[in-house]
Amino acid sequence: MDYKSRFSEFNRPSFFSRVDADHILDWHIGIDEIGRMSIEYRSNFTARRVQGTKYIEVHQYKNDKYCTIRFSLCDKELNDLFFKFCEDMVEKTRGLESASLGYNAVIDRFSLWKKMFFSPRNAILSEEKIMGLIGELLLLKNFLFEKYGIEKAIDGWSGQDCTRKDFSYEDKWYEAKAISFNKDTVSISSLEQLDSNIPGELAIALLEKMSPSYTGITLNQLIWDVCESIKAQDAKELFLSKIESSGYVYNMAYDSFMFALKNIRRFNVDDLFPRLIPSNVPSGIVSAKYEISLIAIKNKEII
Secondary structure, three states, rough: OHHHHHHHHHOOEEEEEEEEOOOEEEEEEEEEOOOEEEEEEEEOOOOOOOOOOOOEEEEEOOOOEEEEEEEEEOOHHHHHHHHHHHHHHHOOOOOOHHHHHHHHHHHHHHHHHHHOOOOOOOOOHHHHHHHHHHHHHHHHHHHHHHHHHHHHHHHOEEEOOOOOOEEEEEOOOOEEEEEEEOEEEEEEEEOOOOOOOEEEEEEEEEEEEOOOOOOEEOOHHHHHHHHHHHOOOHHHHHHHHEEEEEEEEOOOHHOOEEEEEEEEEEEEEEEOOOOOHHHHHOOOOOOOOEEEEOOOOOOOOOO
């Protein structure tokens, strides 16, 4: 359903229309009393305390026929995100076994959105961290999901813990990097980053920064795309919690960081790979940051 088009049809306050006559839940969208786009769920339920955010106001009330919980958008700059919110709330409750499960399902779904996309946090990640997170997500989406399965791939993601590899599994580990496409070195931030007794891979996403008008990769859209590809609810919640741990909260400012993906290069990391690890540096050196030449490791590239 095109929610942008549906909302454009409403031109007066306090007018609501049912979203889908075939849906197990009674969802309505429209314009509230003060002119804000809103989505509401109607049923007979015992209301719980639900706290909104500075972007989404939550209002619950009861009349003679039913109870209502309404979500109203407070910031018009987030219109496009609100359309996705409405779609997600409707579609993720479509398959409920019973309408009696509706209210709790609605509250639980809103809790995810509240934590991830409607948090009041204003600071955004640095460009370096934006690129780094994009590199991890691209490896997850384009390679690890297929190799290990979605749930196992997400479970092995530990990039937020700087003392561990970005992705760790029984047989292999993966360290993800993202650099400018015209750079010929990659930075390694610690002695432990490439250290392991089992085989591993260094995956490098080559990105070119583009103007915001270019149709490429933004962190906001990439996170949304990956999230949408995850069908199991437990896996989706785990993914969102790990995204949150990375310091990300939806912010329109991320859309100004547009990138074109030029390539993802993967390299085998073994005993012959040039790296600094605790066992091969002089005694007394406890930390180090260094650069590896991509030309020097070309013979380790996985074709």
